[in-house]
Amino acid sequence: MEPAEVEFLAEKELVTIVPNFSLDRIHLIGGDLGPFNPGLPVEVPVWLAINLKQRQKCRLIPPEWMDVGKLEEIRDQERKEDTFTPMPSPYYMELTKLLLNYASDNIPRADEIRTLVKDTWDTRMAKLRLSADSFVRQQEAHAKLDNLTLMEINSTGTFLTQALDHMYKLRTNLQPGEGSHSQEF
């Protein structure tokens, strides 16, 4: 999947906003939203939150985990552990990016949060590369990686599978070649 597609999926996540308009419940294919009462927090999908925010129709309340203290903890935990640690949201990267891009004025210490999430992301990507590397080196048949988010999987998935295909081809080409060689002998 393309990152844009993953981001699209992430936009279905719910966030809390405080609308500054009044609107009755709206009925959509994906479910009902609202009612919107001015000043009263309501949960809406990210796509709507961003849309409303861009039109200055709401104030966003950042998700609970989008907090410097909590993210620091997560980052430290991620650095300490060799395996992947569970993330606060399956779309943490996408949400951080979207919310910080469009609603950074409603998120306290937005820059620090951006850095922290990026740090966590980098750590996890490094781990991912490392495990892919050892996977290939040791010519394992399978590997199990827990707590990966969709975005992370997609960042290496395509490349890794193709690469494995190529390597497989190379290996299989090599062996028959040897076989034919021996036949010629």
Next chain:
Amino acid sequence: MSRQVGAKMPSKQKPMRYGHTEGHTDVCFDDTGSCIVTCGSDGDVRIWENLDDDDPKSINVGEKAYSCALKNGKLITAVSNNTVQIHTFPEGAPDGILTRFTMPVNHVTFSPDGTKVAAGSSDFMIKVVEVTDSSKQKTFRGHDAPVLSLSFDPKDVYLASASCDGSVRVWNIADQTCTTSWLLLQKCNDVINAKSICRLAWQPGTGKLLAVPVDKVVELFRRETWDSQFDLSDASITQPLNVVVWSPCGQFLAAGSVDGNVVVWNVETQQCIERMKHEKKYSICGLAWHPKYKQIAYTDNEGNLGLLENIGDVEKPNDKVASAVAKDYNDLFDGDDDDYLNGDVIEPPSSPKTGDHEDDADDLMQPPGHVRRAVIDDDDDNSLDIGLIKASSSLLEKEDDGEDQTGGFSALPPSSTQRPFYDGPMPTPRQKPFQSGSTPVHLMHRFMVWNSVGIIRCYNDEQDNAIDIEFHDTSVHHATHLPNSLGHTMADLSTEAILLACESTEELASKLHCIHFGSWDANKEWTVDVPKDEEIEAICLGQGWAACATSALLVRVFTVGGVQKEIFSLPGPVVSMAGHGEQLMIVYHRGTGFDGDQCLGVQLMELGMKKRQVLHGDPLSLTRKSYLVWVGFSAEGTPCYVDSEGIVQMLNRGLGNTWIPVCNTREHCKGKYDHYWVVGIHENPQQLRCIPCKGARFPPTLPRPAVAILPFKLPYCQVETEKGQMEEQYWRSVLFHSHLDYLSKNGYEFDENAKNQAVKEQQELLMKLFALSCKLERESRCVELAELMTHSVLNLAIKYASRSRRLNLAQLLSEVAVEKASELAAAQEDEEEEEDFQKRSSAGSSSSATKWGQLPGRNVQQDQEVEDDEEETDACEEAEETPEVHKEKEPNGFSKGVTSAEVNTPKPALVASSSRGRVNPFKVSSSKKEPVVPSGNVLDNMTKYSKKTSSSASRAADKQNPPVIKPLTPKPKTKQASAASFFQPRTPATNPGEKTVEEREEKAGNESQEVKVTAQENTENRRPKTGFQMWLEENRANILTDNPDLNEAEVIKEGMSRFRMLTSEERMVWTEKARGGRVSDSAEDKKEEASPS
């Protein structure tokens, strides 16, 4: 008040003054005695010309200064970075660091010649350092705990030290050995835990004696022998002594205790010559004797500095003490007795200051605003101590309402100590006026109001004094920023205006400022000055009007455009007010509360076209020892308020305007100090909007708090049980929809849907409760519940009861139903008449419940008898019953052994749609065709049923004349009717057999009548007659001739009794006649009924 000292008064204690911030202090005089030098926990050393010096020279020496010493122009300080520093004196220029420790230094002292400095530290070490050459150090090791204090031997041979390890040691300075050691003190692990800081002192001059404060006495040790020479003590010392200091002459010894006593002895005579009490009983931690005069400077551990003058001038110490005490009170009372008295009396017993009468003396003189700030600033985290607030507010109150109270209390006989003695309930200080949804005025950033319309914030810091207005709904108005040049402290916000008010200043009167942004003209603002010496204390906005309450106990009403309207007096000082629509609610002090309670009253008035007062100053019920924190209206316009214990109360208009607690916000708090700050109440949907405040009563402006929603819960009993839960839900639903009645009564628009929804919800709950009570075999409870039901649901309940074989109950219920219906239909007397007649006739001829025990053998006969009638009646139900008929008729079928499955399946078969009116609810309609579906909600089946009705009706039509049974006796439909039947003489029964027959027949007849009633209702206009009616028509004349003065009802009664006299055959004939006349109609009837209407 302080300078009142007569010439006779030998020693003079000047009142203490502020020296440093709270914390440990130390004091010394300079060599000449020209100035006092203090150091304190604010890290400053201050040089005071004298005690009245308001501009002392300050030298900052570090973060905290623990001890200082001054000699030969060198100022030595021990500061919190574990160093001992030198500053020049009096310039205060830093002159290097003398020595360092690994822990803070507790005491520094100069040697008598000023060449050396001794310092004792919390790292157990003592160092003696040459002032001129800090590399020449001597270290004294031996203490096993922090060193408390040091003293140089005037002959420069020994050094005495006290430590937390409990020992007092004397060291030989030359070889740094411990000469002697006494275990005198209490052991502790740190200086802050030490009972006393044990400032010991060597006698100046000869150094013959070493004075050590040991608990409540001063022990004096003789030099060289190191044995205890004698003790100095005094009765006035009740707490450990902290400090001892010798007079420079070595003749007197002064000691200061931890409870603020300073005592001076003549060492020669061992007599106490001076006693002094600290104003506030703070611990004395610094004492210094003036090098020349008989003055002692002292400091306490709250940062205050005091001076004791003319010590030891008079020989009679006792007189002096007495006079000193008297002077204490003179100080307090002089000129301002009233304030003192008042402040003292008002103080609640819970206040930590109670009993500390001295301590208010100063505060009382300060302007109220200052006091308040000082007190509240202590807990900026706003975890407010009520006691404190009250204490402070008591101070505030005194100026406003002091006069009358003082008048009352000054009459009390003064006790020997001149203190007013009153040992009864203590009056509670009245709470100050407030605006709902505002945070305290003293905060720099505060909410002036947060309500359902928007938020007004006020910023009041150095650069800026401004007001920010923000609307939840930006379509109301855009956010606004106003400069706050007038210093507005009160605000309210509605969808059409912003109302601000400020207190008066010296030049300016108190102003009301309105920004009517909803106005259609260009001029949107107006301002009104209230008369001089009147202060606006509370304001509110309604729809089209604004109001303010002033200190002159007036409420002034304005139009939102600025026209002055009504003025009326309040019975007491206002606490808060709120507006909504045309309603104005004012809460005020009705009187003085006692023992922590407030005594508030509430007025509710309507300022619309029809001006009236709804609540006439009724007492407001607050939780014990709480005060009001929020008052306002729900979004739908029901008055509500919240007290400091978090109880939300709402006006119950359905119960004579009483208040009912609807929520306890504290139940939702996680921590003991957490609170919910209410910002709004909505009845539909039921929402209590509030802001969770962790460890505080109100939220800070930043970070922007988020609104949370709490559910309402009425405090009903046993809500953990299903019954209690449903009862609570029911009454909550009733309460929270009562505003609809109010709205409709007052001609407001309201959502009809919401009302229907509410009724449906309530009836559903009643039905559930009914089912539950049935299950629990509580039949009388069922009937009580039925009283609350609407007619249609009641029919459902009857169905349910009969389904679950509670026939007795079903019958009672039907009575209730009939009663209700008759009440409903009372208006249509004419139409009812014939029905009444029928009812009576049936009532008269039936003996209700006894019929249920009929023999099974009766069935066939009955079937035949009623067969024809059945065609005319609701055929569908009959059809369904058919297969069951015989089973139902078995005696066992009527036993109460109802299985729970049956109970759970009410099978509500709603005859209930109100259009059908009084259908015979006893027609058994349960059938095997309807599978028993366990369902919690009886009403779920409503729609199902109506469908079935039509389908089964057609089925019935196909089947043609199914044998049907009407096992139910008709009931008296009104109370009168039932009473009539009760007094009706029974048909004389000659023998049991005959009676049975008769009864059967009657029953049959009744049933047919009953059925006809149904039929009549269904077919509206056609009213076929029963046999009895036909008989009566013919015999009416006879009856009337016999009893000419009978009215209609009595005629019928009489007719019924006569009809009964007839033989069964005769009656049969009449019945047949009646039927015969209608046979032709019956087929049509049936069809009509079969078609879904």
